[in-house]
Amino acid sequence: xxxxxxxxxxxxxxxxxxxxxxxxxxxxxxxxxxxxxxxxxxxxxxxxxxxxxxxxxxxxxxxxxxxxxxxxxxxxxxxxxxxxxxxxxxxxxxxxxxxxxxxxxxxxxxxxxxxxxxxxxxxxxxxxxxxxxxxxxxxxxxxxxxxxxxxxxxxxxxxxxxxxxxxxxxxxxxxxxxxxxxxxxxxxxxxxxxxxxxxxxxxxxxxxxxxxxxxxxx
Ligand code: SF4
Numbered sequence: 001x002x003x004x005x006x007x008x009x010x011x012x013x014x015x016x017x018x019x020x021x022x023x024x025x026x027x028x029x030x031x032x033x034x035x036x037x038x039x040x041x042x043x044x045x046x047x048x049x050x051x052x053x054x055x056x057x058x059x060x061x062x063x064x065x066x067x068x069x070x071x072x073x074x075x076x077x078x079x080x081x082x083x084x085x086x087x088x089x090x091x092x093x094x095x096x097x098x099x100x101x102x103x104x105x106x107x108x109x110x111x112x113x114x115x116x117x118x119x120x121x122x123x124x125x126x127x128x129x130x131x132x133x134x135x136x137x138x139x140x141x142x143x144x145x146x147x148x149x150x151x152x153x154x155x156x157x158x159x160x161x162x163x164x165x166x167x168x169x170x171x172x173x174x175x176x177x178x179x180x181x182x183x184x185x186x187x188x189x190x191x192x193x194x195x196x197x198x199x200x201x202x203x204x205x206x207x208x209x210x211x212x213x214x215x216x217x218x
Contacts, residue, residue: 004210006155011172014154014208018184021204025183027133029053034109034134035098036060039069041129042093042121047084055081066107069098093121111135124163132179141169141178146186150193155210 006014028049031037039059044052059080063069069077077091084090097119101109109130110116116127128142141147143162147169151157157168173181192199200206200217211217 022187066098066101096120
């Protein structure tokens, strides 16, 4: 089956309709400070938001600064997040990342993309997430699995690579929507454009969407 890429006008209409429908969509992980967000974002890989949000209050109470995480006992930190997948590796990444933040940036989470993506366990998606939600700096669009899936189905990007998808989206999505596009798409994915069987008959953009890769729909 071929792939249909939406033209720019239809792409803008589709995104505009979704933005309007899910105007209340917000970032889903709880945090108070940038360092909380770094820890929560590392823990959240391949983990349900509810699981992350259930365990982070105790974590944020135990470790308040980059230095406290940097000096954490790996076993204790791993035990605190043991309910998530790859807990040991994530604990190691949190400690290594916070050590760099403490030593190189005086304990302040960097507010530059180049600096963030050099930290262990922080890719471009997480860096965008930190910039947007901790600092209100919008440089790009966080591309998570929902954004990847929906961008393909809707015909906003033909690529399977997050960085190329981000580039394609930045061409067709107005900048004022970049900060919450991932959360809008996630809301639509959970409610309507569901992973296994999307509910196309109930979808507000069904007339625009080419439904790339959809073999069964409700
Ligand atoms: S539910 Fe169907 S029509 Fe709506 S965005 Fe998903 S694939 Fe497209």
